[in-house]
Amino acid sequence: MRSCGVVRNGRAAARHPRRARPGWHFVSGDANCAVHLSVLVLSLLVATGSLAAGLLGSLTGLGGGIIVVPMLTLLFGVDLRYAIGASLVAVIATSSGAAAAYVREGFTNVRVGVFLELATTMGALAGASVAGLIPTHVLAALFGAVLLLTAYRSLRPLQERDPAAEPDRWAARLRMDSSYPVGGRMQRYAVQGVPTGFAIMLGAGVLSALLGIGSGIVKVVAMDRVMRLPFKVSTTTSNFMIGVTAAASSGVYLHDGYIDPSITFPVMLGVLAGALIGARLLPRARTTLLRRLFTVVLVVTAIKMLYNGITGAM
Amino acid sequence: MTGPRNPTPELAAHDAADATHDAAAEARWSEHRLDQMIGRLLQGGVALAALVVLVGAAVLIARHGDTVSGLAVFHGQPAYLRSLTAIVRSAFHGDGHALTQLGIVLLIATPVARVALTVLAFAVRRDGLYVLVTTVVLALLLVSFLGAV
Numbered sequence: 001m002r003s004c005g006v007v008r009n010g011r012a013a014a015r016h017p018r019r020a021r022p023g024w025h026f027v028s029g030d031a032n033c034a035v036h037l038s039v040l041v042l043s044l045l046v047a048t049g050s051l052a053a054g055l056l057g058s059l060t061g062l063g064g065g066i067i068v069v070p071m072l073t074l075l076f077g078v079d080l081r082y083a084i085g086a087s088l089v090a091v092i093a094t095s096s097g098a099a100a101a102y103v104r105e106g107f108t109n110v111r112v113g114v115f116l117e118l119a120t121t122m123g124a125l126a127g128a129s130v131a132g133l134i135p136t137h138v139l140a141a142l143f144g145a146v147l148l149l150t151a152y153r154s155l156r157p158l159q160e161r162d163p164a165a166e167p168d169r170w171a172a173r174l175r176m177d178s179s180y181p182v183g184g185r186m187q188r189y190a191v192q193g194v195p196t197g198f199a200i201m202l203g204a205g206v207l208s209a210l211l212g213i214g215s216g217i218v219k220v221v222a223m224d225r226v227m228r229l230p231f232k233v234s235t236t237t238s239n240f241m242i243g244v245t246a247a248a249s250s251g252v253y254l255h256d257g258y259i260d261p262s263i264t265f266p267v268m269l270g271v272l273a274g275a276l277i278g279a280r281l282l283p284r285a286r287t288t289l290l291r292r293l294f295t296v297v298l299v300v301t302a303i304k305m306l307y308n309g310i311t312g313a314m
Numbered sequence: 315m316t317g318p319r320n321p322t323p324e325l326a327a328h329d330a331a332d333a334t335h336d337a338a339a340e341a342r343w344s345e346h347r348l349d350q351m352i353g354r355l356l357q358g359g360v361a362l363a364a365l366v367v368l369v370g371a372a373v374l375i376a377r378h379g380d381t382v383s384g385l386a387v388f389h390g391q392p393a394y395l396r397s398l399t400a401i402v403r404s405a406f407h408g409d410g411h412a413l414t415q416l417g418i419v420l421l422i423a424t425p426v427a428r429v430a431l432t433v434l435a436f437a438v439r440r441d442g443l444y445v446l447v448t449t450v451v452l453a454l455l456l457v458s459f460l461g462a463v
Contacts, residue, residue, distance in 0.1 A: 038380050038381065039378055039380070039383045077385075077386050079385055079388040080388075092421055092424070092425060093360055096357075096360050097357065099356055100352075100354070100357040100360075101353070103352050103353050103356075104349055104353040110432070114429075114447055114448050118447060118454075124458075125458055128458070175443075243425035243428070244425040244426075244428070244429060244455070246425075247424075247425040247426055248455055248458045250458075251422065251455065251458030255461040256390065256396075257391035257395075257396050258391075259415070259418060260391060261371075261395065261415045262374060262378070265370070265414050265418075268364075269371070272360070272364060
């Protein structure tokens, strides 16, 4: 990041970042750049921020992952690639934790989930493989666009509709039609638009890998709008797939050196703790107000990311 | 599927019909069991990973807490934090960074284990099509880790 020239200018620090002592290489007093803090202070700050992100994400249902990368890059001056690695790991933690509960409750359509995982893992592998070739400012701009889409969705949440009656050819062949609990009874539903849904999921996989997010928004839109799954089934099945999608790109990123343990652990533990607390608070929380608040955060972040992306400051 | 859990006559009749179709009832029971197993695997994996990360982070902070974290510029991680075998080896030597990384690897492995469990589950149900689907997903995941062995 351009505003954070501290370590870059301290040549010894750039070569041996872990051996460098704080205070040796400060050339700028930029308040925006916190990476010249000690590992201890930085991880405490990042853990606190991640806790808030996990809490907001779980209370609003928009996921905490979307805000982790902007927090790390814009607030703490962490390189985008380390931020993406840390965020992906946090996404695996929260989605796996939540999926455990949903699968047991019987909302998740496991057949639809594993079939679409074909597409998301392929997309994620492809995305992670080409990520190194894409300039980070392009990724930042793309991130801004996805944040705007998320903000739009949070203002206009998808509405539950009557399930479709007629299955499509692919859904029948793949035996995807199922039922889910509604008020103590099992309501049957038919699945539509499998090929289109599959294609969108390829894109969701690429996006997840490139930006280090769960891309649950894209997944839910595909399953709700195109495949006509009931809303509760869409959200839980999307969540079911997110961990696997993120794991596919994490393997590549681990090898490529994107996953830094010292920044990943406060993000992972913070977001996880936030999500767990959020699940406890959810029944009593005023989610409408929180959702509006989070939307404002998303829009502001989106503008900053787009600006940095377009001006090449990232 | 023992006893009617729901008092509505319609569902009670449904249950009775199920009892005559033992195979169907058993299949559904095992599906329920499978959901429970997947749930437990995911929770256990996350809990174990978080525990290892906590221990690793404590060591990392104790030894390197006062150093500058040079993360503003991307250097990539050193080799011993990028390969699975090296991570395990260094973790057992008590290196904080490697121990934390090991916890992170355990977390990444959790969804992979979940996919392996689904392969097994579809195989038990003799659902050839979905055995194939889940096996391909598992293969794709293993390919992604292949570079990092």
